[in-house]
Amino acid sequence: xxxxxxxxxxxxxxxxxxxxxxxxxxxxxxxxxxxxxxxxxxxxxxxxxxxxxxxxxxxxxxxxxxxxxxxxxxxxxxxxxxxxxxxxxxxxxxxxxxxxxxxxxxxxxxxxxxxxxxxxxxxxxxxxxxxxxxxxxxxxxxxxxxxxxxxxxxxxxxxxxxxxxxxxxxxxxxxxxxxxxxxxxxxxxxxxxxxxxxxxxxxxxxxxxxxxxxxxxxxxxxxxxxxxxxxxxxxxxxxxxxxxxxxxxxxxxxxxxxxxxxxxxxxxxxxxxxxxxxxxxxxxxxxxxxxxxxxxxxxxxxxxxxxxxxxx
Amino acid sequence: xxxxxxxxxxxxxxxxxxxxxxxxxxxxxxxxxxxxxxxxxxxxxxxxxxxxxxxxxxxxxxxxxxxxxxxxxxxxxxxxxxxxxxxxxxxxxxxxxxxxxxxxxxxxxxxxxxxxxxxxxxxxxxxxxxxxxxxxxxxxxxxxxxxxxxxxxxxxxxxxxxxxxxxxxxxxxxxxxxxxxxxxxxxxxxxxxxxxxxxxxxxxxxxxxxxxxxxxxxxxxxxxxxxxxxxxxxxxxxxxxxxxxxxxxxxxxxxxxxxxxxxxxxxxxxxxxxxxxxxxxxxxxxxxxxxxxxxxxxxxxxxxxxxxxxxxxxxxxxxxxxxxxxxxxxxxxxxxxxxxxxxxxxxxxxxxxxxxxxxxxxxxxxxxxxxxxxxxxxxxxxxxxxxxxxxxxxxxxxxxxxxxxxxxxxxxxxxxxxxxxxxxxxxxxxxxxxxxxxxxxxxxxxxxxxxxxxxxxxxxxxxxxxxxxxxxxxxxxxxx
Numbered sequence: 001x002x003x004x005x006x007x008x009x010x011x012x013x014x015x016x017x018x019x020x021x022x023x024x025x026x027x028x029x030x031x032x033x034x035x036x037x038x039x040x041x042x043x044x045x046x047x048x049x050x051x052x053x054x055x056x057x058x059x060x061x062x063x064x065x066x067x068x069x070x071x072x073x074x075x076x077x078x079x080x081x082x083x084x085x086x087x088x089x090x091x092x093x094x095x096x097x098x099x100x101x102x103x104x105x106x107x108x109x110x111x112x113x114x115x116x117x118x119x120x121x122x123x124x125x126x127x128x129x130x131x132x133x134x135x136x137x138x139x140x141x142x143x144x145x146x147x148x149x150x151x152x153x154x155x156x157x158x159x160x161x162x163x164x165x166x167x168x169x170x171x172x173x174x175x176x177x178x179x180x181x182x183x184x185x186x187x188x189x190x191x192x193x194x195x196x197x198x199x200x201x202x203x204x205x206x207x208x209x210x211x212x213x214x215x216x217x218x219x220x221x222x223x224x225x226x227x228x229x230x231x232x233x234x235x236x237x238x239x240x241x242x243x244x245x246x247x248x249x250x251x252x253x254x255x256x257x258x259x260x261x262x263x264x265x266x267x268x269x270x271x272x273x274x275x276x277x278x279x280x281x282x283x284x285x286x287x288x289x290x291x292x293x294x295x296x297x298x299x300x301x302x303x304x305x306x307x308x309x310x311x312x
Numbered sequence: 313x314x315x316x317x318x319x320x321x322x323x324x325x326x327x328x329x330x331x332x333x334x335x336x337x338x339x340x341x342x343x344x345x346x347x348x349x350x351x352x353x354x355x356x357x358x359x360x361x362x363x364x365x366x367x368x369x370x371x372x373x374x375x376x377x378x379x380x381x382x383x384x385x386x387x388x389x390x391x392x393x394x395x396x397x398x399x400x401x402x403x404x405x406x407x408x409x410x411x412x413x414x415x416x417x418x419x420x421x422x423x424x425x426x427x428x429x430x431x432x433x434x435x436x437x438x439x440x441x442x443x444x445x446x447x448x449x450x451x452x453x454x455x456x457x458x459x460x461x462x463x464x465x466x467x468x469x470x471x472x473x474x475x476x477x478x479x480x481x482x483x484x485x486x487x488x489x490x491x492x493x494x495x496x497x498x499x500x501x502x503x504x505x506x507x508x509x510x511x512x513x514x515x516x517x518x519x520x521x522x523x524x525x526x527x528x529x530x531x532x533x534x535x536x537x538x539x540x541x542x543x544x545x546x547x548x549x550x551x552x553x554x555x556x557x558x559x560x561x562x563x564x565x566x567x568x569x570x571x572x573x574x575x576x577x578x579x580x581x582x583x584x585x586x587x588x589x590x591x592x593x594x595x596x597x598x599x600x601x602x603x604x605x606x607x608x609x610x611x612x613x614x615x616x617x618x619x620x621x622x623x624x625x626x627x628x629x630x631x632x633x634x635x636x637x638x639x640x641x642x643x644x645x646x647x648x649x650x651x652x653x654x655x656x657x658x659x660x661x662x663x664x665x666x667x668x669x670x671x672x673x674x675x676x677x678x679x680x681x682x683x684x685x686x687x688x689x690x691x692x693x694x695x696x697x698x699x700x701x702x703x704x705x706x707x708x709x710x711x712x713x714x715x716x717x718x719x720x721x722x723x724x725x726x727x728x729x730x731x732x733x734x735x736x737x738x739x740x741x742x743x744x745x746x747x748x749x750x751x752x753x754x755x756x757x758x759x760x761x762x763x764x765x766x767x768x769x770x771x772x773x774x775x776x777x778x779x780x781x782x783x784x785x786x787x788x789x790x791x792x
Contacts (some may be wrong), residue, residue: 180662182655186618189648192637198615199626199634200648200702205615259639 008253011304012268015251015297016275023279039274041161045229046270048167048222049241050248051174052215054266056119057249059208060191060258063119065215067108068245069238070127072223074134075100076233079224080143090149094224101220104130105213112212113205135235145228153228163225170218175263187211191258244273251301272301321383322347323479323510324369324395329378330534331364333689338364340534341378346479348384351501351511353525353542355518356554357721359679359691361534362514366481369512370397384478394478398469398485402461402632406454410434410464413453418473437471438463441500442493457598458630462488466497470504479510484692486520487718490597490747491781498524516721517748518547530554551722572756576710576741579608582766583759585741587709590732592755592775593745595784600764601745602629602714608743609712620652625703629715629745635699636687643669643683645698649706672701677727692719700728704735711735713744717751729754749777760784 020039024032049068056065078100079093104126111122144150155162178184186207189197198204222241227233250256251272252265276297280290322345331339339361346352354362367373368380371390385393404413411430415421421430431449438445442463453461462485469480482501486494501511501524515521521528521542528545530538530553538545538553545553573587583604585591593601609626628635637645646669647654654664669683676697680690687695696719703711717725732742732754746752758775760768760783768783 176659180659182651182658182660185644185648185651185660189637189640192639193633195633196628196635196637197648199609199628200637201613201618201622201625201706202648202651203614203616203618206617255639259637 009262009265009268011301012251012253012265012272015301016268016272019272019275019279023275023282026279026282035275035278037156037159037161038278039271040164041229042274043267043270044161044163044167045222045226046241046244046248046273047164047266048170048225049215049219049245050252050266050270051167051170051263052218053245054249054252054254054261054263055174055187055211056215057246057254057256058187058191058258058261059211060194061256063191063258064246065108065123065212065219066120066242067104067123067127067130068215068219068222069240069242070130070134071101071104071216071219072226072238072241073233073235074104074130074223075220076223076227076237077134077138077235080145080227080233081137083143083146083149085144085146087146087148089146090152093146093149093228094221097220097224098217099220101217102213104220105216108216109209109212113208131235138233138235142232142234144232149228150231153225163229166221166225170221171263171266178261178263183207183210188259188261191255191260193259244270247273247298251298323382323384323393325379325381325383326365326368327379327381329365329368329375329380331368331373332376337534339368339375342534342536343378344529344536344539346510346512348478348508348510349505349526351505351513351524351526353513353515353521353528354531355515355521355528355550356531357693357723359694360531362531363483363691364534365531366397366483366512366514369479370395370481372397394475395481396469396477396479397481397483398465399483402458402465404453404461404465407452409450409452410447410456411449413464414468414471414473417468418471420474433471433473434464434467437467441467441470442496458488458602459490459493459597463493470500477504477509479512480504481512481514483514484516484719485513486515486517488597488715488747490595490784491749492596494520516719516725518550518722521550522547554722573739577608577743579604582769583608583743585710585743585757587741588736588739589757590736590742590744590755592752592758593743593761594749594752594758594780595761595767597747599761599784601761603764604761605712605714605743605745612710618652622649622706622708624710624712625649625706625708627699627703627711627713627716629713629718631692631695631699634714636695638688640687641684642673642678642680642687642690642698645687646672646683646701646705649702649708653707668705669701672705676701676704676731677724693721693724696720697724704731709739710741710743713742713746715745715747717746717748725751749780752780 023035053065053068056063075097079097082096083089083093108123108126111117111126112119152162157165186197186202189202190204190207194204223238226237248266248269251269253262254260254265276294280293324346326342326344328341328343329339330341342365354365356362364373368375369390382393405416411427411434414430414434415426435449438447445463447456447460447464453464456464466485470477485497489497498520501513505511513524525542528540528542528550529536532554572589575584575586577583577585581604593604595601609624612624613622637648643666647665650668651660654661673683678697679694687698690698696716700716736742744751744755752758753775755775758770758780759766760770760780762784770779
């Protein structure tokens with residue numbers, strides 16, 4: 001048991017369970033299935049972009065991708081426009097979304113590496129451009145996703161939301177790469193000490209480039225699924241994922257100082273973020289007090305998770 | 313030798329002090345008194361418990377059992393009793409100036425103009441310990457060389473800081489300093505002790521120990537095994553007390569016996585090496601040797617590719633900055649450079665990894681019961697062994713070493729010398745920067761650096777302290 005409590009992700013999971021229970025005391029036990037289903041469906045998008053953000057944050061202090069919301073919006077918009085609600089174009093849309101992710105990821109990396117801009121500035125500035133491209137290409141149109149794709153994004157298999165299954169597959173892949181793969185070793189080493197990693201013969205630039213492209217690919221996929229899930233792309237669809245993508249990483253016990261990732265924690269953090277909002281909603285609190293409480297609760301979880309680690 | 317007894321209460325007194333880290337017994341019951349005017353030298357192998365003992369005296373660690381007292385000051389806190397520590401791992405804040413770093417341990421400096429007061433105090437301390445040091449107290453620490461940083465740390469240790477230093481603990485203070493600067497420090501220690509101060513001096517360089525100590529304490533496996541006046545030891549009896557038999561120098565396998573191959577390294581700045589050769593980079597510390605090696609390594613390897621058979625590997629001397637990956641286990645640190653070779657389909661073959669690490673743990677004698685322990689659980693010298701293992705476990709034909717023996721004990725040094733000679737005989741090339749003449753004498757060919765360029769190339773019997781010093785200082789002599 002002590003070994004379990006020394007794991008950084010356990011705190012986000014405990015918090016999730018507590019909040020889940022508190023919500024049920026209000027809505028009654030009959031709501032349990034529905035609440036869990038909603039948490040998985042909505043949390044899945046946080047997991048997908050959170051995994052990418054986790055990889056970037058693992059690269060070490062100063063590394064963060066603030067262009068995630070804009071990339072989600074851009075790829076969702078371009079994908080729906082390319083598909084134009086025509087049947088049988090789901091994979092074309094996916095390819096367009098991933099291409100948009102690839103292009104923005106490369107652009108971010110070039111700004112950071114070639115112009116030596118701090119990642120916060122580079123990705124924030126670039127996101128203005130991506131957002132503008134999305135506005136320009138969208139022109140206020142709201143195109144519906146092809147029906148089969150919308151059915152998939154809102155549907156379920158074996159009682160689990162399809163989007164959650166996609167997030168699960170991605171999580172397992174990221175976990176394997178980090179825990180077992182050479183690339184994961186390089187990433188974790190770069191995050192601890194870039195210079196030492198380079199002097200140990202590791203391809204640190206390749207790792208950095210791959211990481212910034214990966215986060216944009218994940219954001220592209222997230223935008224594509226979110227647009228399909230919610231029946232069309234809107235220009236502010238990615239907005240809430242700016243804070244959420246970072247919050248799920250930090251709540252999940254990934255070290256903000258870099259060099260240490262935590263995949264299970266991303267799930268705990270994503271489910272928690274959804275449940276805490278729905279709990280405060282069901283208690284009927286106003287929007288202002290809801291945000292204050294959300295902020296306080298996040299701070300509390302981070303202190304609990306990090307405090308444990310410091311004492312270990 | 314300035315061990316004039318000044319009577320009175322001891323500066324620090326330990327009674328049966330023990331320290332356990334979980335099941336590891338770092339210190340096993342040590343009783344010790346240090347009096348004013350004494351220079352106590354602490355010797356022993358890596359992991360013998362020297363650092364633990366020192367950290368208990370300076371209050372960083374609390375003893376698991378036993379008593380620690382400061383009878384002279386009559387105070388229970390080490391800081392108030394005038395205990396100062398200068399660590400082997402540089403602990404200055406690199407983004408602050410020299411003067412601001414003094415302020416960190418001197419909280420009485422406040423109010424308008426504190427920077428000026430701090431600069432004056434640290435400047436004076438530097439002038440006292442290292443006359444002619446040439447360090448500006450107003451520059452940030454990251455613009456200083458590693459030797460200059462060490463000098464600043466030492467000067468902060470001896471600075472009055474609102475009181476007076478009673479006992480200064482120096483942990484491997486000379487490992488980053490060249491011979492001339494080290495001599496200034498030893499002179500200052502003698503002067504400090506003659507004036508009634510006490511010093512704990514930790515060094516693996518026995519020459520310095522005999523030079524400066526009034527009393528020598530030998531530690532082994534967390535215990536004091538000998539505690540005598542310095543004059544009661546000879547070099548041989550001291551090494552024997554530490555537990556290594558003073559073996560005769562092993563037969564030299566010099567370049568003449570080894571078949572040197574073709575030239576494998578040549579830089580446009582004149583550094584060159586042949587296959588199977590051990591090439592030394594000598595000269596005063598901070599004259600461009602480390603930069604030359606870093607330039608060579610970074611220029612010959614890529615930060616985009618990681619080949620299975622790298623051309624070159626690097627052994628760091630500045631462990632926290634260049635070598636150790638602090639969150640990782642010993643195992644992962646040791647295997648960091650061989651990952652491409654033990655990776656199948658992108659996944660690391662963990663059985664192969666453990667096998668390689670276990671083999672090197674034994675070959676180089678890393679003191680741990682479990683390679684899964686964190687790297688930071690090891691003493692400094694053992695961390696260095698892990699970095700050696702990391703480099704030598706690779707197949708790279710060229711090994712670049714940036715003063716890698718800092719804080720490594722005498723026994724291990726000999727083992728590593730032997731290992732380097734054996735690897736060189738098998739055709740590996742070594743480029744070796746060292747501040748210690750003893751190590752430079754292991755080399756087949758030596759480049760002496762001065763002001764960032766090569767001032768002399770020595771071979772064979774020309775490789776001796778005299779010639780190296782001559783080449784290191786020539787410019788200053790002709791200049792005056």
